[in-house]
Each structure stands twice: as C-alpha cells, then as structure tokens.
Amino acid sequence: MGDIERELEDQEIQQIDLKGLKKILVVDDITYVVKSIVKILKAAGYFVVSAMTGKEAIEKFLKYKPHVMTIDQKLPDMSGIQLVEQIRKIDIHEKTKIVFISAVQDKDEIKSILYLKIDNYILKPFRKEILLDAIGKIFG
Numbered sequence: 001m002g003d004i005e006r007e008l009e010d011q012e013i014q015q016i017d018l019k020g021l022k023k024i025l026v027v028d029d030i031t032y033v034v035k036s037i038v039k040i041l042k043a044a045g046y047f048v049v050s051a052m053t054g055k056e057a058i059e060k061f062l063k064y065k066p067h068v069m070t071i072d073q074k075l076p077d078m079s080g081i082q083l084v085e086q087i088r089k090i091d092i093h094e095k096t097k098i099v100f101i102s103a104v105q106d107k108d109e110i111k112s113i114l115y116l117k118i119d120n121y122i123l124k125p126f127r128k129e130i131l132l133d134a135i136g137k138i139f140g
Helices: 003-014 029-045 052-063 080-090 106-116 128-140
Strands: 024-027 047-051 070-071 097-102 118-121
Touching: 029 047, 029 097, 029 128, 047 052, 047 070, 052 070, 052 080, 070 080, 070 128, 080 097, 080 106, 097 128, 106 118, 118 128
Parallel strands: 024 047, 024 070, 070 097, 097 118
Antiparallel strands: none
C-alpha cells in the first residue's frame, strides 16, 4: 500500500467510533496479501487496519489497540518473531491475540514461532474459510 492509501485509511478511521468494534491489525509486506486479508475480514464485519512493516505495526498497535493481529514472518525491517516479541513487551498480559499467516515451512522456524505462544498459524496460500475460522474462534 502506498503512502496516499495509508493516509486515506487513517482519515477514514478517524471518523469512526472504535468502541465496541472487533479490531484486527493485518501485518504483511506484500500489498496484494494485505488487500485480500483486509477484504475478507472487513466483509466478515471486523474493523481492520493494516501495516506493511514492523515499525508501522507497532505504531498502529499503540494507536488502535487491536484485539487480534495477523503477522507474516517476513517483513522488511524485522521478522514476525521480533515483532511479536516487541508487542509482548508492550502487551504484557497478552490480551492481543496473534495469528501468524506465513509461507514459512522450515520446521525449526515454525517451532520458534509457536514458542511465542501465538494463537494460530496459517500456512500461505490459505483459504478464506481457514482465516475466518481462526479469527472466529478467537472472538468466540
């Protein structure tokens, strides 16, 4: 997503009352992946914001306090593991649920991800139903 699209997204969000909404922060560095996840989740009735770097994700985490984050392992400025570690330092009670959505298939790397006490791991490419089921279980 370009700077103009992000600026428009922020302007739209400022006009919404965020109380009572089920908030999700989507973090991935590939534009079409972000757009497809956002589209699926918005159509299901969730309030969704996105970030394409770890730094941007932390800024939006602090601003919107999402209930759930979807995170890719490969980001331009840090790994998904590093991002989760930073989020957990802020969210010490682990109120924000983490769903990794990644193409990582290396068993050792997946073990490292699962060690973070994430809530779900979805392998790319994924079906829409898998994503909605994972998110739905978190919100109960």
